[in-house]
Amino acid sequence: MSVQTMCLALTFCATIFLGAVVECIVYVKNGREANLGDFPWQVSIRDLSPSVHECGGVIISKSWVLTTGTCLKGVVNPLISTGTIDILNPGIVYEVGLIRNHPDYQQYSNSNDIALLKTRFDINFNDFTKSIPLTDDPVSAYNKGDLAGWGLDHYEAALYSKYLRMTEMTVMDSEVCRSLFSQKNVPLGGDQFCAGSAITGACRGDEGGGFVSRRQNSDEILLVGLISDNFCSLNNFPTAFTDVYFHREWIRNITGI
Template identity: 30%
Template sequence: ILSFLLLRKPINVLHFCGQAPLNTRIVGGVNAPDGSWPWQVSLHSTLYGGHFCGGSLINNEWVLTAAHCLPDVSASSLRVYLGRRTQEGVNTHEISRNVRTIVVHPSYDSNTNNNDIALLRLSSTVTFNNYIRPVCLAAQSSVFISGTSSWITGWGDVQAGESLPSPGILQETMVPVVANDRCNTLLGSGSVTSNMMCAGLTQGGKDTCQGDSGGPMVSRQCTVWVQSGITSWGYGCADPNAPGVYTRVSRYQSWITNRIGQNLPGFVAFNPPTSLLPVLFIKCLEKCLLFLNKCHLL
């Protein structure tokens, strides 16, 4: 048995990541159908008495989440639920694991929310199926332009101060990426760093909220889903002109790789959808014309 274990080849996560066989929608409702987001996990702690944050499965034994979820919890107090859809009902495909190790980014700053990222190593590996699969992660070269469609999921409050009603079904909604310069204008100059990204509607109405922290923001590229962000912070929940702010996953490829070491997550270079390229060109042209006018070159 020992020789077999020593010779066993590591899993190539790229063969599995980002595939959601039971998710066939482009635009959907509010309650997420069972198996739609098979990388979504629910973090529970004895400290909080139940669900308190989300996360995403990135290979067969590591979960990605937000550092701000973990300031007061120990590994021994955590329980990770995978394949879960409802917090109160029956989850036929659910499994759970304890946490062996918590790894918080060494440069995480709780005052600025910069480097809001952490890894959890599960107590034992999990087996992939249609309801439990890893998500692909945005590689360092990824580009998410303004307007890129992104899906956010979680069991958090449905609006500020209003908990998710029973039976607590996983929620999903789609929001567009907001450029960092625009987001800084809306939220306060300099508060959104290059390690962050924003998403939301100008009129509000769709956003993450308390309890969604640590969960994934994903975008679809061809046949796979790529995690671009980790739910991090924001002002209020779904307020107008107040996009949600997410940890920019692509900035942490090296850190994640160095911490995990083997059976690495599937990193995928996300590129702008071709349908958005004309929009990007027009926006660049508008900025160039504005600059030329200011410099009296036109």
């Protein structure tokens, strides 16, 4: 018996009954725990009071962090924690001096889901805290990439993952992806792409984290996308990302990188 379902945007997650309940499968459950330095550009975005993990972000320069509007929806006074594996024991924490949401961010159509945070003081770079360059090439179907986060390990879970977890996913053909989303009456922005895996994906608390891939014929790792919403993957349903290439000029005009 074949059944398709998903949990998506905190509003829908079907349970499947095949004589028993089948749980949502999300990447934090099946990804591996990251080691310090595996994702040196990854940050935990936290709220000032109390200082707890809310979502993810990516270091793109000594003073700028890239994330999503979805990530910042519930964050009043964001803090940025760098060099962090265990979110209960954050690394160096920086205050944010400037927030720039995309002016055309549309929450309900998932368009322009991207934002920038500028730290009050420069981020201290070392082996475990570094920036990542933006891709200069459009995303290509069937390319592989990695993502990481501290999100829920199950859509009904009460706590985020204590440790940063990471996994590999494959970029999907855009038409196939849009067809899947349309079947669920979920809009997919024109600046979004999808990646999928048989048993992995992203869930609440992972928003804003990076999807990264190696440059062709090179060891250089580039930022390709940002986890765009509260997607919990089940039965191969893809995760949607904000396309960094699509927004590269907006990012560079503000940050100067």
